[in-house]
Amino acid sequence: MNIPKLPLGDWIETLEDWLTGNFEPLFDFIRAVIGTMVDAIETVLLSVPAIVLIILFSILAYWIGKWRIALFAFIGLMLIDNLGLWEPSMQSLSLVLTASILSVVAGVPIGIMCARSNSVQNIFTPVLDFMQTMPAFVYLLPAVSFFSLGVVPGVIASIIFAIPPTIRLTNLGIRQVPSDLVEAADAFGSTPMQKLVKLQLPLALPTIMAGINQTIMLSLSMVVISSMIGAQGVGALVYRAVTQAKTGIGFEAGIAIVIMAILLDRLTQSAFKKK
Amino acid sequence: MSIIEVRQLTKIFGQEPNRAEQLLREGWSKEKIYKETKLTVGVNKANFSIQQGEIFVIMGLSGSGKSTLVRLLNRLIEPSSGQVLFNGKDIVQMSPNELRQLRRKNIGMVFQKFALFPHRTVLGNVEYGLEVQDIDKKNRQELAQNALKLVGLEGWESSRPDQLSGGMQQRVGLARGLANDPDILLMDEAFSALDPLIRKDMQQELLLLQARMKKTIVFITHDLDEALRIGDRIALMKDGSIVQIGTPEEILIQPADKYVERFVEDVDLSKVLTAAHVMLQPETITPERGPRVALQLMRDNGVSSLYVTDKEKKLLGVVTADDAPWLLDKTKLSKKSCKSMSRG
Numbered sequence: 001m002n003i004p005k006l007p008l009g010d011w012i013e014t015l016e017d018w019l020t021g022n023f024e025p026l027f028d029f030i031r032a033v034i035g036t037m038v039d040a041i042e043t044v045l046l047s048v049p050a051i052v053l054i055i056l057f058s059i060l061a062y063w064i065g066k067w068r069i070a071l072f073a074f075i076g077l078m079l080i081d082n083l084g085l086w087e088p089s090m091q092s093l094s095l096v097l098t099a100s101i102l103s104v105v106a107g108v109p110i111g112i113m114c115a116r117s118n119s120v121q122n123i124f125t126p127v128l129d130f131m132q133t134m135p136a137f138v139y140l141l142p143a144v145s146f147f148s149l150g151v152v153p154g155v156i157a158s159i160i161f162a163i164p165p166t167i168r169l170t171n172l173g174i175r176q177v178p179s180d181l182v183e184a185a186d187a188f189g190s191t192p193m194q195k196l197v198k199l200q201l202p203l204a205l206p207t208i209m210a211g212i213n214q215t216i217m218l219s220l221s222m223v224v225i226s227s228m229i230g231a232q233g234v235g236a237l238v239y240r241a242v243t244q245a246k247t248g249i250g251f252e253a254g255i256a257i258v259i260m261a262i263l264l265d266r267l268t269q270s271a272f273k274k275k
Numbered sequence: 276m277s278i279i280e281v282r283q284l285t286k287i288f289g290q291e292p293n294r295a296e297q298l299l300r301e302g303w304s305k306e307k308i309y310k311e312t313k314l315t316v317g318v319n320k321a322n323f324s325i326q327q328g329e330i331f332v333i334m335g336l337s338g339s340g341k342s343t344l345v346r347l348l349n350r351l352i353e354p355s356s357g358q359v360l361f362n363g364k365d366i367v368q369m370s371p372n373e374l375r376q377l378r379r380k381n382i383g384m385v386f387q388k389f390a391l392f393p394h395r396t397v398l399g400n401v402e403y404g405l406e407v408q409d410i411d412k413k414n415r416q417e418l419a420q421n422a423l424k425l426v427g428l429e430g431w432e433s434s435r436p437d438q439l440s441g442g443m444q445q446r447v448g449l450a451r452g453l454a455n456d457p458d459i460l461l462m463d464e465a466f467s468a469l470d471p472l473i474r475k476d477m478q479q480e481l482l483l484l485q486a487r488m489k490k491t492i493v494f495i496t497h498d499l500d501e502a503l504r505i506g507d508r509i510a511l512m513k514d515g516s517i518v519q520i521g522t523p524e525e526i527l528i529q530p531a532d533k534y535v536e537r538f539v540e541d542v543d544l545s546k547v548l549t550a551a552h553v554m555l556q557p558e559t560i561t562p563e564r565g566p567r568v569a570l571q572l573m574r575d576n577g578v579s580s581l582y583v584t585d586k587e588k589k590l591l592g593v594v595t596a597d598d599a600p601w602l603l604d605k606t607k608l609s610k611k612s613c614k615s616m617s618r619g
Contacts, residue, residue: 183351184390187461188404188451189379198406202394 016142027146034098034152042094050081061263065270072266076259085234085256092223092233093260095151099158099219104212107163111170111208112196121171128164136161136225144229154226162218169211173204209272216268220261277324278458278491279348284357286317286343286515292355305514317343319515320357325459330485330492332502335512336538341495344512345461348493349382350374361459379408383452387464389444391436397423397447398432404455422454423447425484442473449481459491466501478505479588482561486586499538500575503527503568511535524565559584562591569594 020027045053054077062070080089114121136157143153177200185195201208223235234253241250287295295314298307305316318340325331335341346352348359350366359366361381369377383404391400401422405415423429426446436444445465452460466474482505485492496502502509503523510520511531519531530536558572560581569581579596 178390180386180388180390181392184384184386184392185403187349187351187378187382187384188407188455189375189377190407191375194407198403199392 107166115174154231165214173207332506
């Protein structure tokens with residue numbers, strides 16, 4: 001028996017066209033919001049001289065972490081500046097921060113909803129699996145057709161790739177609150193909201209924070225891929241170096257990403273531990 | 276006056292509980308129903324009433340449904356059928372909001388494993404029931420302080436629960452249950468996790484508190500000794516059903532069936548083994564208790580006399596092992612004469 005090939009690809013393209021045609025105002029709005037956010041963060045980061053920001057970062061690192069993190073922050077950021085990568089690094093950082101903030105803002109409430117209802121969880125689990133395993137290049141294309149080239153589709157793609165840990169670990173953290181404590185909160189007449197705010201979120205906080213840490217790391221890992229659709233930053237330098245086979249420039253830009261990754265990781269981790 | 280009245284209260288765990296209720300009506304056993312339908316009978320048509328100001332003990336082995344039963348009283352577990360009347364109002368029919376108000380104001384609870392909130396201080400834990408009522412901070416802290424004073428934990432307000440010993444943690448649990456001044460306190464195996472000596476102290480303190488505050492207490496336990504010591508009345512549970520309700524004395528004199536009889540005997544035997552390390556402590560008994568209880572306590576503790584005290588621990592007198600059997604004979608005699616009279 002000969003079963004004809006399902007025209008799955010055609011359907012998806014039809015859907016893409018339909019969405020582009022009918023939801024343009026919505027996409028324009030999202031594009032404006034995200035674009036403004038990235039620009040605002042970038043403007044702030046680049047408005048002060050690099051050395052001032054480096055010292056501020058180091059003080060921040062000392063305040064929430066240990067002196068060793070502060071020392072690493074100072075030396076690492078000085079190196080980035082010395083290599084002439086300060087501006088592209090701050091551009092990438094703006095992209096990462098925007099994607100992370102939006103992921104947390106959307107991810108924590110979704111995680112809470114998943115924790116409250118098994119059916120919501122059952123709907124989201126395969127969606128999250130899909131988001132994490134579908135190769136990022138594949139959803140770059142519709143992102144570009146919805147939001148055109150630039151940093152915005154990069155942020156969107158980063159969110160799709162980076163939001164799952166926040167959702168999953170918020171869900172897990174709340175579900176792991178011991179049931180006898182939840183029962184006690186019920187027995188004293190808590191509303192669902194009181195239970196969430198006074199018991200579940202505080203106890204789930206370390207787990208949620210681990211999820212947010214993962215989200216930040218994953219969105220940082222997206223900077224190179226985002227540069228393929230026109231996002232500026234160190235990612236773009238890496239991409240160019242690769243296409244032009246320039247090992248030296250590639251490594252310099254790569255090291256800048258590594259320094260930012262280690263800094264963001266240590267800073268978020270020690271900030272959460274402190275709480 | 277009864278503050279709680281329970282009528283035909285039933286809880287079946289699992290899908291489609293109606294099927295099991297039908298089978299129960301046909302007289303199937305809990306075990307057989309589980310084998311046939313995979314439904315678990317938690318509580319089977321419980322009927323009892325709890326009087327204002329009494330300590331009502333629900334006793335049974337693990338799996339007998341006692342913890343389920345106590346959770347049906349404040350609907351932490353939804354009943355499958357039946358009624359729970361609190362001052363005449365059916366708790367089972369209450370809206371979520373009415374139920375919350377009831378839990379906030381009328382029914383407090385103390386848990387077996389304390390269930391203290393680890394991220395809050397001792398004071399923060401005791402405050403919790405007041406905080407959810409949006410009582411302002413100053414008032415609720417004052418009320419929480421009073422509750423802590425009541426259980427003898429002044430000065431520990433800012434400690435974390437995990438810094439306290441088990442006995443102290445359960446005092447915090449008790450204070451939390453008492454802080455909003457409920458009419459009824461549900462205590463689910465509240466002292467079972469404590470070691471024997473501390474458990475005994477807590478039992479005595481509970482009696483003292485109850486004498487002072489006149490709370491109605493529903494106390495769940497699997498320990499006959501504990502039930503005898505603190506219960507005004509005891510309900511014995513087996514396989515989800517209440518097999519006997521009565522004063523401690525009634526349960527010892529007239530076990531309703533073989534099960535209760537064995538329960539009573541078993542506990543005797545096992546208690547002998549631990550008598551050695553409680554022998555040094557003088558044992559007390561309240562004057563309302565009958566001779567059977569007195570004898571039981573003497574046997575349990577390996578002593579031949581008991582101090583008789585009121586609930587405030589004021590010494591009233593002494594009862595010895597020689598007095599009690601004499602009284603016992605008398606009660607038996609009068610019982611016999613009652614029987615013969617009724618036959619005649």
